[in-house]
Amino acid sequence: MYKKSRYSSYIKPITGIADLFIIIGSVFLFEINLTSPYLFIGYIATVWVIIAVRNHFYEVQRHTRIIQVIPLIFRQFLFFGLVLYAFIGVFKQPNISRLALGEYLLFVFFLILVFKFFVFFLFKRYRAVFKGNIRNVIVIGDNEKTRQLITTLKNRLDYGYNFMKQFTIDDNDALRRCFNYVVDHNVDEIYFSVAELSNKQINSLIDFADNNLRELKFIPDNKDIFSKRLKYEYYDYIPVLSIRSIPLQEPVNKFVKRLFDIVFASCIIVFILSWLTPLLAIIIKLESKGPVFFKQSRNGFNYEEFDCYKFRSMTPNKDAHLYQATKGDHRVTRVGRFIRKTSIDELPQFFNVLFGDMSVVGPRPHMVSHTDMYARRIDKFMVRHFVKPGITGLAQVSGFRGEIEKDKDIINRVKFDIFYVENWSLLLDLRIIFQTFMNAIKGEDKAY
Structure with missing residues (x-):
């Protein structure tokens, strides 16, 4: 099974943290006459992040042009400067030096401008000269637009795309050969011309990309194709549309979710598991012999396997890794x-969250044997693996948790999981966590 290794996803969060260091560290270089330095630092850091998210300040892609970066920087500092001076009135700080505050703003603007351009050109150079940060791509279709795109991919080495092959779908077997090539050669992204394929072929291509964790982008034959879920981009002057928008692939969203996961998991571990674990350990040991914790291999982000932890709730048995618990299961103590x-048995998974294998909220991970089975049987099942699995999820709070008795159970679960993947927000996570807590208090019919 194909697994993506995308270390480049860490670049944008790291540059964001570097910007915060510049913004915070520069405060101490100027006599701003602050009465509450830590309040000011907290204020400017929070404001910077909020403005950056709204301004898409860190959404600079490999094909972004420098002319698109410059307005981002000026817009960021325009709003940052306005909110910076608002600190004086909001927190009633009449003694702050306006001149020193202006000098601070100009100094930070210059440093971040230089740093952003440095990173921008450094990675272009890194991709062009050292062939790093590369994506393997193929193009389906043979027309003016696809030929222009192929020329761009070959000539613009700083984009970091390794064009591997062009496919022309001229017979019924051509698409299958294309799919085999994608799997055999670890292709990351598939570009195709809408004008070259029938609706049936496009649907087959979408299903293949979803079920094999490939990114699919299409080249429109005109500019009249728009959809709320499509992302419209330009590679030089070639329009390209991404077929699925996944919020958690955006570095800022990924950083926010990871920060929330760390804080939330740490609180659960310190304030609940610290005293509950020894208490449960005694009770579990008194009732049956065996370990306190149960460890099981499951598939997570990008289909990678990890060890999922739970409090042991069954007597030790050889079938634990093969069969789910059923109603009245004699194995359950x-x-x-x-x-x-x-x-409560799920609480040790907060350590999985802290380790980075899981998130607090996300599609629930399945046993490896079940994942392999459902990946073959259930259409778009693999889309769930575009994000980290969760301790709880939208499907679980919507009535689709526990034992899978019929195919419709897993089909409905996948539908909710895909909705979550495509519509993630921190507010949605908080709502799911609250609903999970309420369900735990009330108890659920399939929690056995």
Whole structure:
């Protein structure tokens, strides 16, 4: 199974943190006459992040032109400067030196301008000369637009695309050969011309990309094709549309979610697991022999396997890694029934969250054997692996948790998971966490 390694996803969060260091560190170089330095630092850091998110300040792609970067910087500092001076009135700080504040703003503007251009050109050079940060791509279709795109991919080495092959779909078997090539040669992205394929072929291509974790982008034959879920971009002057928009692929969103995961998981571990674990350990050990924790291999982000931890709720058995718990399952212990009903058995997964294998909220991970089975049987099942799995998820709070008795159970679960993947927001995560807590208090029919 194909696995993507995208270390470049860390670049934007790292540059964002570097910008914050510049913004915060520069405060101490000027006599601004602050009465509450830490309040000011917290204020400017928060304001910077909010403005950057709204301004898409860190959404500079490999094909972004320098002429698009300059307005981003000026717009960022225009709003940052206005909110910076608002600190005086909002927190009633009449003694602040306006001149020193202006000098600070200009100094930070210059440093971040230089730093952003440096990073921008450094990575272009890195991709063009050292062939790093490369994406393997193919193009489907043979017309003026596809030929222009191929020329751009070959000539613009700073974009970091390795054009591998062009496919012309001239018979019924051509698409299958294309799919085999993508799998055999670890192709990352597929570009195709809408004008070259039938609706049936486009649907097959979309299904293949979804089920094999490939990014699919199409080249429109005109500019009249728009959709809320499509992302419209230009490679030089060639229009390209991404077929699926995934919010958590955006570095800022990824950083916000990871920060929330770390803070939330740390609170659960310190304030709940620190005293609950030894108490449960005694009870679990008294009832049955075996370990306190149960470890099981599951598939997570990009289909990678990881060890998922739970409090042991069953007597040790050889079928634990093959079969889900069913209603009245004789393997479940008495304390196991209680901790499963209240979802307490899932709490050790907050360590998985801290380790980075899981998120607090996301599609629930399945046993490896079940994942392989559903990947073959259920259409678009693999889309769930575009994001990290979660301790709880939208499908679970919507009534699709626990044992999968019929195909419609897993189909509905996948539908909710895909909706979550395509519509993530921090507010949605908070709503799911609240609903999970309420369900745990009330108890759920399929929590056995």
